[in-house]
Structures are given as structure tokens and as C-alpha cells.
Amino acid sequence: GAVVSQHPSRVICKSGTSVKIECRSLDFQATTMFWYRQFPKQSLMLMATSNEGSKATYEQGVEKDKFLINHASLTLSTLTVTSAHPEDSSFYICSPGQGYGYTFGSGTRLTVV
């Protein structure tokens, strides 16, 4: 149980375009989804927390207008990187947190060229 499906696994996009990353809970309903970012050779850092039916909360230093988070249903949370720049190239990964074994999605490796 507690399977999170994350897509895409890899994406290359041009600078200035937007990219949407999806995390779907396949066998449970997630009221919360934590979004983490991992730069090369670094650890995972919490970016934001999405909550079903309400606004996401962002960590200090994360631009909410650049990283749009939507949690419109109990089975889908999305992260959209808007007007992507090369410095946004990173590994993005989601997790529903407690109650689901602290499982993670498989991650999305974003490269902005």
C-alpha cells in the first residue's frame, strides 16, 4: 500500500517555459503532500506543503509565484515550475508523510536548457 506515482521521471525544457510535475496517490487519499527539492550532491530540502482544498505553504526563500502547487483532489497534487531557468534544474520529489509509511514518489529530474 501507500504508493505514490510521480510523473514525469525526467524532463528537459527550454528556459522560460513551464513544467508540471504530478504526484498521484494510487491506493490512498492524501490530504497533504510535501514537496522536496534536491540539488546535485545535496540533501533533500522541503520546498512547500500542499493541502487539499486550501493554499499551499511555502518554505522561506521559495517563490510561490514561480512554484505553483495545486492539490485539487485527495489523489492528485501538482507542482508547476513556471518560467523555468537553468538554476531551477534539480530533482523534485513528493511525499504524503505520516500515515503512509513516509513513502516517496519516484522523483522528477528537471533540466532547464
Add this chain to the structure above:
Amino acid sequence: AQKITQTQPGMFVQEKEAVTLDCTYDTSDPSYGLFWYKQPSSGEMIFLIYQGSYDQQNATEGRYSLNFQKARKSANLVISASQLGDSAMYFCAMRGRAGNTPLVFGKGTRLSVIA
């Protein structure tokens, strides 16, 4: 605030030997949980083992065991009988308070298993 410290950037171990990956933590919460994850080059985060702050016994999961020393605030991961497939990054993490809170991660340790 919670903090996880992993002081070993890289470790080498001979195949079939045991290895200990160090983790110390700091928190003011009386109730907390400690986790270890394995991250292979694919990037996925593989849950290995969990220890609750009130658990009396050290957690074990197959070849993985957690050496929990509460007074010293340490939660070291012991991998027995290392295999080549154990080569990966290993992250120690913790959550605090009650409710659904995010994990705080250490910087990780890269383990390399040598044949």
C-alpha cells in the same frame, strides 16, 4: 528546530562485511521519529528503517538495524553482510511533534561496497 548531522560524506566497506553509518540529531520535541533512507543513482528514496523516540528496543529490518542511543542523541544505521547493491547514498531523517510533519534530512553518506 530539528537538525540531523551525518559526518561521514563517504564510506567504503568490503562485500559481506558490516558497516555503521553515523547519525546524530537535535530536537526539543519529546516525541519524534528517526528514519533511514537509501537513495540509489536513480534518485528514488527507499525507506529502510524507523525508530520512534519512545521505542524501547532498537529497530531491525532484515540486514538493517538502528543503534538508537537516546541520551547521546544518535541513531546509527548498521548494515550487516554488505552487498554490492548496497552502494548508494544513505540519508538519516527525523520528524518531530505529533501530526503530519515533513522530514528533516541530514546531508547523507555515500556508501561504496567493494568486491
